[in-house]
Amino acid sequence: MKEQVIVQANRYADSVTLMLVSQRVQQLPGIEAALVGMGSPLNLDVLQTLDFQAEISAGPNDLIIALRGRDDEAVQNALDQMEALMRAQGSSASGPGKERPKSLVQALAKQQSNLALISVPGVYAAREARRALEQDLHVMLFSDNVSLAEEVELKKLAHSRELLLMGPDCGTAILNGVPLAFANVVRRGVIGLVAASGTGAQEVSVQIDRMGQGISQVIGTGGRDLHEAVGGIMMLDSIEALRQDPETTVIVVVSKPAAPAIAAKVFEALSKCGKPSVLCVIGSNGGIRGKTEVTAQVAIAHSLLETAQKAVRLAGGVQIPQKPADPAEISGIAATLQPEQKYVRGLFSGGTLCDEAMEILTEKLGLIYSYGPLDPAGQLLDPNKSCQNTVLDLGDDFFTVGRPHPMIDLTLRKQRIKEEAGDPEVAVILLDVVLGYGAHPDPASELVSVLAEAKAEAEAETKVKTERGRESEPHKNGAVFVAYVCGTAGDPQDYNKQVKALREAGVRVFASNVEAAEFTAGILEAARGGGPR
Amino acid sequence: MSIRDLFVTELAVINLGVPSFYEDLLRQGQPVIQVDWKPPAGGNQEMVAALEKLETVREKIEAGNREAFQRLSEAHPYLEGIGTARDLIPGLGERMLLHAGPPISWEHMSGPVRGAIIGAILYESWAQSPQDAEELAASGGIAFSPAHEHNAVGPMAGIISPSMPVFIIHNRTHGNYAYCTLNEGLGKVLRFGAFGPDVLERLKWMAEELAPALKKALQLSDGIDLKSLMAQMLHMGDEGHNRNKAGTSLFYRIVAPLLLKTDLAPKTVRRCLEFIDSNDHFFLNLSMPACKAMLDAAVGVEYSTLVTTMTRNGTDFGLRVAGTGNHWFTAPANYVEGLLFPGFTPQDANPDLGDSAITETCGLGGFAMAAAPAIVQFVGGTASMALEFSNLMYQITYGENPVFTIPALNFRGTPTGIDVRQVVELGLLPVINTGIAHREAGIGQVGAGLVRPPMACFEKALSALAESI
Incomplete structure (x- = not known):
């Protein structure tokens, strides 16, 4: 066994790149453990956890490369591969002639700009955002771990300078038709969207696109904008900007539960803006939805799909109605299940898609366990272990420490799919697949590969059981896979190709998150009815 | 630009962080520029706080630096x-x-x-x-x-x-x-x-x-x-610190006729000219x-964060900044990395020594490496490295010298006016192009190479600047 730990002073790369590189290096032949990361306290801990013996000193600006492998050759090969991967990720030190600006101000000197897209680690993010606002740049702040106090300060500064401060933790925006970070390729149109939720905005914009209407702007506010302390500054500024925007004729607000006073303000702004609007609140009860009444100006929607439908109608388009679940198909599937297959396991990458699915499943099935449950009674103590009906957002901070987001990297989700598929009590595995810029280039192929493995394992197990004669009836199909693909034909991954690949692998793919969740609920209700029908 | 105006303007993005966001925008044909971002001040929160404090008087600092740079570039x-x-x-x-x-x-x-x-x-x-x-x-x-x-x-x-x-x-x-x-x-x-x-x-x-x-x-x-001689020497392959061949030659051309015009004995004139001719570093x-005279013009400009002195006594490195006048910020001097003459080992080298880093302080020497490709082999590098060094130094300097220009950089002015804030924030130290002295007295030069000042000098200076406001 050969161990090698190298510290390269002053070589910084962003965490997403490093995690991807680390993970790829780990999978190389003959490599037992690998860490490629900055010398943060967290990574130094990880190094110990991984049992590396070398005593090193490294600061947050130094790159640590730690490899343990079968022999010198394996380690050397991994080192070479790592360098190649770093180069491929485009974050290695720039060579001669590829001089890149080292700061925002230097970048501004090179290119007249109007928006800063900031995704640096949270502790530095507010400072960069402040600098950008001072330079009269609009800001999309993708970074999380920005304090509430900083958020308030930044938003006040942005407001005073008539600038956007989208975020923190803002993953999705489409400005002037340009998708930023995690966003889909949708047609341009008259519907302006303000969202406190990334995947909420993605789903609504995708559904609007499918119904033939288009988007003028998608503005993300960050999930905490409607918090009492922030006061909805960005939500209100965005509504005002859309009100003044001649291209926008319909305004859509997708929100998370809000402080009542702030919710009232948002509702009032929509009521008075002079343009028809749709308001959708996803999450626990209360907030805007609990406090407000339907008015002529503001339509209330209860799902992301319904939000898109109402917006499309207000924009003069034709909505596609929700397709009710087909009872014959449901009972057909339920008939293939074993009596002990009673539960759903939802493994989501989009937070709002997860919340929406939980709402629907709770309504039909009762308590849903989760790491962030709608009902506190459903709190999982160990999010790594599912319990009865469990639905998880794998994009939650709990799962993303030291790892890229599940929309980019499906490793964790694949692992969890295999675990759940091996659980004899599981009837349905419910998934979302989010396409668009920012997301994995081909998520379907990743999922198909793990599905095949899970199926092979299930069959092998069935065979063993059958041979031992313990099972009277073979475990025919294992768990049923239900998925929703959030994307468009224009997305880099190509919606149609992704759906086709999943369907060919036996996944039941639906046209909306709501439909996928309702279909899942239907199967479980049918299964609960007991025995094959 | 208000939000409303943004909606009718082409989006032009500066991306700080995840490179794939930059690549996605590039693929869509959008104007976008990627910042080679690193944690400010190497993640040193104390320094970040000092930088933030200086931000509160940014306009005064900008005015001070403008004044200091103007003095430096107008000095003759x-x-x-x-x-x-x-x-x-x-x-x-x-x-x-x-x-x-x-x-x-x-x-x-x-x-x-x-x-x-x-x-x-x-x-x-x-x-x-x-x-x-x-x-x-x-x-x-x-x-x-x-x-x-x-x-x-x-x-x-x-x-x-x-x-x-x-x-x-x-x-x-x-x-x-x-x-x-x-x-x-x-x-x-x-x-x-x-x-x-x-x-x-x-x-x-x-x-x-x-x-x-x-x-x-x-x-x-x-x-x-x-000043005019120095501008010419940069066009002739000198950087004014480790290479002074062209400068010495130019000086010789001026001084030889003058010596001959005097009533001095021919033997004296001959000895003087032979002495100058035999020493490529006479012009150093x-x-x-000359650099000292230019930089001294900027000493004491209030609020200026530009460096007026970088120098070494063989034990410590010393830094002085326009806005803090004659105060020294010191830390142990580094060893020079470079090539040693045959017969010498790294153990023979003395730590960094000499006032000659005044040339770098003035935007010459290592900062003007791109003008002196012939020197890079002497310090163990390549010609493209010389370009890269000069290019990097623009990131930590206030401006470009209007008179000293670099042909290989399309006659761009030399990077001039080292800003302490930039050095600390970017973690990018000035590059000094220097000789290596033997650690024992009297043996002489044992090599040449590149050296960086200790970051501690800049950090101390930054703290002092922050405390002074």
Whole structure:
């Protein structure tokens, strides 16, 4: 066994790149453990956890490369591969002639700009955002771990300078038709969207696109904008900007539960803006939805799909109605299940898609366990272990420490799919697949590969059981896979190709998150009815 | 630009962080630029706080830096003559020796500096033997003071004693003066700590024949425009620190006819010209005080965060900043990384030494590496590396020198006016192109290479600037 730990002073790369590189290096032949990361306290801990013996000193600006492998050759090969991967990720030190600006101000000197897209680690993010606002740049702040106090300060500064401060933790925006970070390729149109939720905005914009209407702007506010302390500054500024925007004729607000006073303000702004609007609140009860009444100006929607439908109608388009679940198909599937297959396991990458699915499943099935449950009674103590009906957002901070987001990297989700598929009590595995810029280039192929493995394992197990004669009836199909693909034909991954690949692998793919969740609920209700029908 | 206006303007994005966001925008054909982002100040929160505090007076700092840079770039040094140190250098006491770098006591001096001090004591006849000289130096009988505090500079040990001849450089724009001894050549020389009879003899000859002859020659001119000479040398492959071949040649072309116009004996003229001709670094002792004269014009500009001095005494590195006047920020000097002459090992090297980093402070030397591709092999690099070094230095400097330009960078002005804030924020240290002295007195130069100042100097300066507001 050969161990090698190298510290390269002053070589910084962003965490997403490093995690991807680390993970790829780990999978190389003959490599037992690998860490490629900055010398943060967290990574130094990880190094110990991984049992590396070398005593090193490294600061947050130094790159640590730690490899343990079968022999010198394996380690050397991994080192070479790592360098190649770093180069491929485009974050290695720039060579001669590829001089890149080292700061925002230097970048501004090179290119007249109007928006800063900031995704640096949270502790530095507010400072960069402040600098950008001072330079009269609009800001999309993708970074999380920005304090509430900083958020308030930044938003006040942005407001005073008539600038956007989208975020923190803002993953999705489409400005002037340009998708930023995690966003889909949708047609341009008259519907302006303000969202406190990334995947909420993605789903609504995708559904609007499918119904033939288009988007003028998608503005993300960050999930905490409607918090009492922030006061909805960005939500209100965005509504005002859309009100003044001649291209926008319909305004859509997708929100998370809000402080009542702030919710009232948002509702009032929509009521008075002079343009028809749709308001959708996803999450626990209360907030805007609990406090407000339907008015002529503001339509209330209860799902992301319904939000898109109402917006499309207000924009003069034709909505596609929700397709009710087909009872014959449901009972057909339920008939293939074993009596002990009673539960759903939802493994989501989009937070709002997860919340929406939980709402629907709770309504039909009762308590849903989760790491962030709608009902506190459903709190999982160990999010790594599912319990009865469990639905998880794998994009939650709990799962993303030291790892890229599940929309980019499906490793964790694949692992969890295999675990759940091996659980004899599981009837349905419910998934979302989010396409668009920012997301994995081909998520379907990743999922198909793990599905095949899970199926092979299930069959092998069935065979063993059958041979031992313990099972009277073979475990025919294992768990049923239900998925929703959030994307468009224009997305880099190509919606149609992704759906086709999943369907060919036996996944039941639906046209909306709501439909996928309702279909899942239907199967479980049918299964609960007991025995094959 | 208001949000409303943004909606009708083409989006142009600066991406800080995840490179794939940049690539996605690039793929869509959107105007986008990726910042090569690193945690500010290497993640040092104390420094980030200091930077943030300085942000609160950003306009005052900008005004200060504008003023300091303007002074630096408008300064115009001329060589106006030669005189004796004691008659010219302010504050140079009768039993005082000036040295390179920040203040230092005898106990802390490195080998070559001690050797040079012994040599200077013998030269001044304050002691008759090296042992006596050493005792005198250790006893406190001699005052030591940084040349930089007396409008003077010196290469390597940089020793200036009262009876040494010095060049008189006059910044005619702002009226200040700078002084420097005459360059002795390579090999066993005082500035590397040699003090044998041949060294002292050469120094005497320089004082008794060379200096008076050059003085006479210079009297026939209206002063030699050093700024223009330096601008030309950059176009001829010099960077003004480690390579002064072109500068020396240009100086020779000016001074030879002047010497011939004097009534000096032909033998004297011949010896003087042979001496200058034999020493490629003769011009170093002119480019250094010229830089000093330019930078001194910026000293004391309030709120300015630009560096006015970078220098080394062989033990410590010293930094001074326009806005904090004469205050020294010091930290242990680094070792030079580069090529050693055959027969020497890294153990032979002394830590970084000399006032010659004044050239980098002024935007020459390592900052102008792109102008001197011939030097890079000497310091162990490639021609493309030379371009890269100069390009990098623009990231930590305020502006570009309007007169000193680099052909290979399409005649871009040299990166000038090192901003302490930028150095700390970007974690990007100035690059200094320098010689390596043997750690023992009198052996001389053992190699050349590149060295960086210790970051601690810049961090201390930044803290002091932040505290001062």
